Amino acid sequence: MAEAAPLIDFSASSVEVARQLIGACVRVNGVGGRIVETEAYDREDPASHTFSGPTPRNAAMFGPPGHAYVYRSYGIHWCLNFVCREVGHGAGVLIRALEPIAGLDVMRQRRGVIDERLLCAGPGRLCQALAITREHDGRALDAPPFELQPETAPIAVVVGPRIGISKAMEMPWRFGLAGSRFVSRPFRAV
Template sequence: MPRSRPAASRPLIDFEAPSHEVAPRLIGVTLLVDGVGGRIVETEAYDREEPASHTFGGQTPRNAVMFGPAGHAYVYRSYGIHWCLNFVCREAGHGAGVLIRAIEPTHGLDRMRRRRGLDDPRLLCAGPGRVGQALAIDAGFNGMALDAPPFELVAAAEGHPPLVVDVGPRIGISKAVELPWRFGEKGSRYLSKPFRR
């Protein structure tokens, strides 16, 4: 009698899917970089077909990784200051990804506090630039595979009550504002901004 296949033998997330489908599935998943991180509580989807995406105008040196295979990290510099982390989605050549916007810190709080120069856990990873600083992301992570160290993704534990995902418009963009491609854990105190309705 074959026993059921261990969950670890199957990829945790199918990144070869549209980013607006991958983004909500990432909510509740634990993201660790060198053992530091926590539960993803906020994401945004971006896609080549849509003008808010870095890939909208085609491939450039900066966004080249997003045109590569899914399941890799796309890291970009935001406003000249911050490093932001994305997960590449869809088939190679498409140009789609999910921006990691906020994390509920659970692992390596001390290291995150040192990197951020802050104590309040609610401010450690509440925003894409803050996530980058807390996890010590920089250009060297661009293009790295997400299924190998230093990255680690851990499935969400089944919660009681079960996890509910809020949906809304993306933040900080001026084009394609109508797309409801921001996702977050309902009621989380670790979001970059609350969800309205």
């Protein structure tokens, strides 16, 4: 009998979950791929949407762990986060990039590009490719339309500072799959 894949512990800190998610596969309505880049956010972090407390916009991030928090960035792009920690804490992991695996033709149509490296490299591109919208905000990650499968094999993870953050820049809370050509930007030393 085969062993069940280890589950991702969404009750853990956002930094721990951000690391655990590297290599996991996520699909939305069957379209998706391998997570190759994440960023951690916590309520103690001035760059986090939860730093100033709950609002109607960020309510899902204070909700139960293992759910989606979806918001618009700069009023243009949707961004997908996975909620961590206990209810009321306000922590999550931004999914920055995927290696496209399932539904590439659908992704190409949604994104209007052919190059698979440009399909899901960046949170806005990723959400467009997977058709993530505000409708997904607060939805459980272990139920349709989501499918999440943890990585079971050992993988090498690189760490660096988050992208586009002017507050709390010194925090090395960006994680990536070592050597992946699908990350949104190359990693630099911390």
